[in-house]
Amino acid sequence: xxxxxxxxxxxxxxxxxxxxxxxxxxxxxxxxxxxxxxxxxxxxxxxxxxxxxxxxxxxxxxxxxxxxxxxxxxxxxxxxxxxxxxxxxxxxxxxxxxxxxxxxxxxxxxxxxxxxxxxxxxxxxxxxxxxxxxxxxxxxxxxxxxxxxxxxxxxxxxxxxxxxxxxxxxxxxxxxxxxxxxxxxxxxxxxxxxxxxxxxxxxxxxxxxxxxxxxxxxxxxxxxxxxxxxxxxxxxxxxxxxxxxxxxxxxxxxxxxxxxxxxxxxxxxxxxxxxxxxxxxxxxxxxxxxxxxxxxxxxxxxxxxxxxxxxxxxxxxxxxxxxxxxxxxxxxxxxxxxxxxxxxxxxxxxxxxxxxxxxxxxxxxxxxxxxxxxxxxxxxxxxxxxxxxxxxxxxxxxxx
Numbered sequence: 001x002x003x004x005x006x007x008x009x010x011x012x013x014x015x016x017x018x019x020x021x022x023x024x025x026x027x028x029x030x031x032x033x034x035x036x037x038x039x040x041x042x043x044x045x046x047x048x049x050x051x052x053x054x055x056x057x058x059x060x061x062x063x064x065x066x067x068x069x070x071x072x073x074x075x076x077x078x079x080x081x082x083x084x085x086x087x088x089x090x091x092x093x094x095x096x097x098x099x100x101x102x103x104x105x106x107x108x109x110x111x112x113x114x115x116x117x118x119x120x121x122x123x124x125x126x127x128x129x130x131x132x133x134x135x136x137x138x139x140x141x142x143x144x145x146x147x148x149x150x151x152x153x154x155x156x157x158x159x160x161x162x163x164x165x166x167x168x169x170x171x172x173x174x175x176x177x178x179x180x181x182x183x184x185x186x187x188x189x190x191x192x193x194x195x196x197x198x199x200x201x202x203x204x205x206x207x208x209x210x211x212x213x214x215x216x217x218x219x220x221x222x223x224x225x226x227x228x229x230x231x232x233x234x235x236x237x238x239x240x241x242x243x244x245x246x247x248x249x250x251x252x253x254x255x256x257x258x259x260x261x262x263x264x265x266x267x268x269x270x271x272x273x274x275x276x277x278x279x280x281x282x283x284x285x286x287x288x289x290x291x292x293x294x295x296x297x298x299x300x301x302x303x304x305x306x307x308x309x310x311x312x313x314x315x316x317x318x319x320x321x322x323x324x325x326x327x328x329x330x331x332x333x334x335x336x337x338x339x340x341x342x343x344x345x346x347x348x349x350x351x352x353x354x355x356x357x358x359x360x361x362x363x364x365x366x367x368x369x370x371x372x373x374x375x376x377x378x379x380x381x382x383x384x385x386x387x388x389x390x391x392x393x394x395x396x397x398x399x400x
Contacts (some may be wrong), residue, residue: 215243272371273302275313276308309338
């Protein structure tokens, strides 16, 4: 594997964020200690090779502290692209600021794990800070668009979203653009206050030879609800790491995902739900459809801590392979230290139901149309969980 973690960071700009000094030191120590990119001998990267990422030659996109204004629309839009960052005017109860404006004491998460988070801490050039006031239900969805285009660029951002007590919001996150030899490392920290609800729909459809690393860390307080629907389609290389800290009683988490891979796409979904408090629930449902020589990974882990009684955790992963060359590696995990819980997990992989296909063909439906119908039926549960009409339409187009 060519290029070390230190070499990779050196070609990028030092971070422009005012992160806590202890966090930056931990990232520096982590990169120096690990030195090389992980290999398939590392359990969390067992099915994802990073050799081509290590050899990338990229330069980081820079962003001015002041956003370029956007015209009013049905969304509160925030856009990051090669021209900088752009933002709509916030509405009452919503506060938007560039991440560089945050003082070190305003960053709520002060831990790092793994080389992706270390690189982000050392080289992030921007991001957005979003705060929703207590008892506010936003009248418009927030939409964050990441658009990476051109060659040999790096988009490295750290976002923070804080939901006040008993607040409610809808968020859409989009990754798009056509590029070549590009790298994205985008980290989201979500802090869901007591009694608050956040619904997030994410669409990943950047095309070209693009390597995307997406980290989501969710911290939930008492009686809060967090839902994340991740749609990944035909991307060259995507790694999603979702880690949930269900910290207080009564929290509910929903993680749904649909991934569609063709050609030589590689799509890797890793989830980790920490149930540290009692009377909490989590619902995971990931579905994949892979064709040609595409590869997919699903590694979902639920850990129930000793004092977290009355937990109800459900995890499911189902996949359809449309060619003999497509591959899926699935590893659902449960780690339980409490004795009064309801937890289940499972994973299945197979081809299309030949009996159902024959039934449709016997009624004059073409094989292509019948296949489309079966795949749409397979994905219907995920599509139905998406609130964004834009992302629903995009997903339906993909399934067509």
